[in-house]
Amino acid sequence: MKMEHKASAEEDSKRGTVKVVNGRYKPSGLFHFISPNTPIKDETGKLMGITNPRDMTFIHSYGGEAIFFESMGLGKLMASRCDNPDCESKGSIFMPFRIHCPDCLFKNTVVDITERAKKNAIVHSFMITERTGAFNTLPTPIKFVNVEFEGVCTILMGALIRGEPKIGMRVVPIFKTKNPDYIITDMLWVPADWPTEDLPEGYTY
């Protein structure tokens, strides 16, 4: 994957990392890098403003969704289901994963829908774009696909990394099982029956 304007190796070697010990964050390393600001002037040399550079690392909790983000690296797609017998949405399966049922707010049960996704996921809608925002790591053009699963009440957005998207086509998830990043792009989509040899580096069925 392309990485423009990447931080220097030296910066990255010092960049902050975090562990949780006894329920507390234990950060180590540097969480920001200081660069000087510069003046903005007009063509006559008159001061108009300044630039404000910044490079800072956040510490973000996945909380009850951690199981989803961890499972992708293990080649699994985890959804969640409301099992509250008194809920009007009882039995609803949610993908995107919801920690709590949006109707009764009971804690959902984690369910593995990997097989379901491999057998009968289809494209509900899609979009192809050359445009991206800063920090994008997906190759362009990006092909977004919205994926419908049998028996799931919502429609997941993902990126199709091989082939051309079409509404109604069957797609299959692939997972970054080698060096996962633990972000949503650890799962990408390819058309059904795409050859294993042609998956992106680090991704497997």
Place this chain on the structure above:
Amino acid sequence: MITFSDKQLKIPKMSKPVYLVTGGMSKFARAMPEKRTEEICIDAMTEAAKFIDMTPAQLKKYIHTCYYGHFADHFGDQLLGESVIHDRLGLDPLGNCGVKTGGATGGTTFWEAYKTIASGYSDCALAMGWERMDEVPTDEGNNLISCAADKDWETPMGHIYTGYYAVMAQKYWQVFGKQEESFRKTMAEIAVKNRGYARMNPHAQGPMDITVEDVLNSPIVAHPLRALDCCLMSVGAACGILADEKTAYEMTDNPLRIDLAAGSHTLRVADRRNMEIPLLPNETKEQYADLGQRFPGGDRYPGFTGFLAARMASYYAYRMVGIQDPTKDLDLVELHDAFTISDIQTYEDIGIRPYGEGRTYVESGDCYHTNPNTGEPGKLPANLSGGLIGNMHAVGATGIMQIIEVGQHIWNRWGEMHGDEAKWERFDREKPKDWKNLQVHGAKRGLAISHAGVGSHVTCTILQHPDHVLEGGTL
């Protein structure tokens, strides 16, 4: 299937009528390196004061509470930017509050001020909105906007919000547009219309005299959307003053009745679940029984093709004020034309046309100032300001700009506010030789839709001339 309780569907009933006293706007532009945000806000406030022959100092004496709409702290790189503006407007120690609902921020800011007046807390309130999207380059700006999508589930995919929206456009294009060339042309006509109307607006950032072919030949952003189908990114401010009846008539002889309602829907399109269509007064359940047959794939509601938030905002608002049929009861509208296709989707959500038939609002000529098919006035002109496509999208100000634009027609002062030579000169813009007064003759009632992103928040504002207030509402 999601269901709603009667309590959730209760039609709002306010304690007293609320009036729009005045409003004003700054110039809108892609960048304004020569101005700080407070200068732009003061421009808007000064115009609002002047509109009712007051000085800003006189106007400020009436204000009791202030609401500030500012979508993105990180665009201005200033937390509590609202407090900075409040201080620079010299409005301390009045109570004030920042409002953030993405693209609907402007409308929501008015919604808050409206409830404050209706409740009796204040007799007069300021609703001011702004955005400055020029303090980062476009690429970084796209990333910042994408942070308004779900940071874990969406943003890492491309950091491009347009993409998260465009999947809905694709679905609508295929299901309801049936990928027809004629539908694609209808989309383009909206872009031509709104950019053309922007030519008559000195505030507007994106006036263009273009043809359908120009739109169809502009670069592809995300099929079927092309560059000229998309809205602008702007710097600018707009404000309005709301008051109760007594105060409003102290301030001006011509306040307008104003009512607002709001709706919402999931931040991620992915989380939308199926439901029955909540019906507007001019619809029946039966008319949608065969929607899926007429438009294969169109039976899933709201699916990816309807904006439930817009539907709910108008569901509440129409019944609050007694609108039976928006096309008959209203004289003009300002809609959130972020993209030509989302404009069409909105026609359906707010009942200008039934679901599946939005395109006919354009094709009939009803949405024009002057119907190109008949040469007669359009039945319900839309976005005479130029909209987000031709005028501006300075996010926190957009919804307010729309309301003020509608108001200026009902005040019968559109020509004065847009034709003034001095204003064109002050904004360093050339008034076109063929400038045309787009005033809607005899406008009595109008609507403005303020809309966020993929449809997470929408407000529906109804303005009415006080001598022509509809009956049958809850007020």
